[in-house]
Amino acid sequence: MLTVTADRLRTIGHRIFTSAGTPSDIANHVVDSLVETTLLGHDSHGVIRIPSYVAAIKQGQLLPAAQPAITRETATTALVDGNLAFGQIAATFATDLAIAKARAAHLAAASILRCNHIGRLGEYAERAARAGMLSMIVFGAFGAGGAAPFGGAGRVLGTNPFAFGVPSSGSHGPMIADFATTTVAEGKLRVARAKKKPVPQGWIVDKQGNPTTNVEDYYSGGSLLPFGGHKGYALSMVAAALGGSLATGGIPGPDLPGVRGTFVLVINPEGFRPFQEFAASADALFETVKAAPPASGSSEVLIPGEPERRERAKRLAEGVPVPEETWNQLEVVAAELGVSSTCMFAL
């Protein structure tokens, strides 16, 4: 494990992306997003993604200079064509559009199609919360993916994550929740596989839909399971409808193995009551749950988003831990793109 500063990761990422044909301002945006996600402790969605983004650029699935565009809009809704731009660029565009519409119309939503990986969904919930808005961000996929439906086998759903943001005026907010509707995302299987360790019951089923703790069963055609049984499955289906069907109107078939898209909903509390009145009540909610005595094995009750903010402060102070494997992959990509090795080693 190496320890590097966030600034160093930003510089490395920026040089890699610009060397791959990304305009400087776009590279800054994407790298800031990935480094921020890494600082928050969500390593699976952070700088570890740089090599796969570069691979997508090389394959033509990601157009590094592209910008999203509005395909259709009303006062409250917008259909955004991601135009195969970086997902972060498309999702930020859609979120800002929904925030602007919600300022005027109180509610707004944007659906994004032809969108690359948008990173951590909570980033957009945080953006809306900074603007004083509640939000729900959903990525949904069906027809292809890694997850089985409740009671079934086979990879017919994505990990279909949700994020929610709730602004407040106090020190415990904003609340930022961000989770996959599968028990775990695939990244945790990769870790278990590398360590040759069994996974807990409830994470995966094998190809035939039998419960298993052998992570290799996933890589032989098995699938991830929804969290919480039928409840997580229901949420996954909602994500597939909002993110997939609403954004794309797609029907899986020979030309379209999987239907997938993103849905961003923004709620302006001023549609219901003055912001300060809502925010004071949200503060009271956070205070109320934090005042609950800790359960056995717990030291305190945390608001969703608090663990990430603590990890961020720690990593800013102590540096960001980067696994050797991730670092090596960054070096390989940098070398392939002709990025000066001083960038990796001398900073």
Next chain:
Amino acid sequence: MLTVTADRLRTIGHRIFTSAGTPSDIANHVVDSLVETTLLGHDSHGVIRIPSYVAAIKQGQLLPAAQPAITRETATTALVDGNLAFGQIAATFATDLAIAKARAAHLAAASILRCNHIGRLGEYAERAARAGMLSMIVFGAFGAGGAAPFGGAGRVLGTNPFAFGVPSSGSHGPMIADFATTTVAEGKLRVARAKKKPVPQGWIVDKQGNPTTNVEDYYSGGSLLPFGGHKGYALSMVAAALGGSLATGGIPGPDLPGVRGTFVLVINPEGFRPFQEFAASADALFETVKAAPPASGSSEVLIPGEPERRERAKRLAEGVPVPEETWNQLEVVAAELGVSSTCMFAL
């Protein structure tokens, strides 16, 4: 266990409610809602509630002739004062208002305060789906309730349920999901208590926040747990913010032990694409997951809402099973209100 027809339950309920001062049309509405919920198999939210609704009328918490009113509204949002009417009346009013606004503005939401028990949340999702709309219905409570936060002890959150509805044009829809953000609702604890049986791990903690399978620990100050750990907890917090803080702006205190309310969001797919295009893609989603082979121990994959529709067909054909205890409680309430006993026995 008795077996009675839905019509008989409707007649009994109508006579009880009208005898308790409910206008006939309101009694019809509430009884139809409760009997429909019973037909769908959600007995805990069905006719079993009649005695507690009558008790609420007697205590002045439920005003049986009251009608909800709009406190504040915009083109997309409304704050509805339930005016302590039957919750079903207030929630139907708010749902219809949101549907009408969403027809014009594509997105709409209504928050309801001073609202009694609204019954099964899925009812309102179904109403929106029949109008061709997606929907999310949330009831949220904090400061009082039966549930602990993740990592904590004590009853600081409600069971904070969510419902989602997705319309489609095919035979598998609409999809109606409806679930508490606790592992189970309190009704299941009552059943276990009556049978003197232990409950599974993960349902409850005792007063000190220790895991327990002894249901009596719940009734000695214990609490329900969120489903799926931090994920269900996050959803519960979102429900508390949307249902509680947005609807009421309330802050728990000596005069207000608990903050609670309802939030209804309606999404018109026409804001994004023609209804038929969305509905065909939603159908494809349902077909895709239903085509997945069943997992071991499962006979088929079901769409959320399908199990309830099957139970409804069965109960319409075979009659509605009513536990002796529920029947006895209905008899007691009927007798107290002077409802002719022929209503109970001779129909």
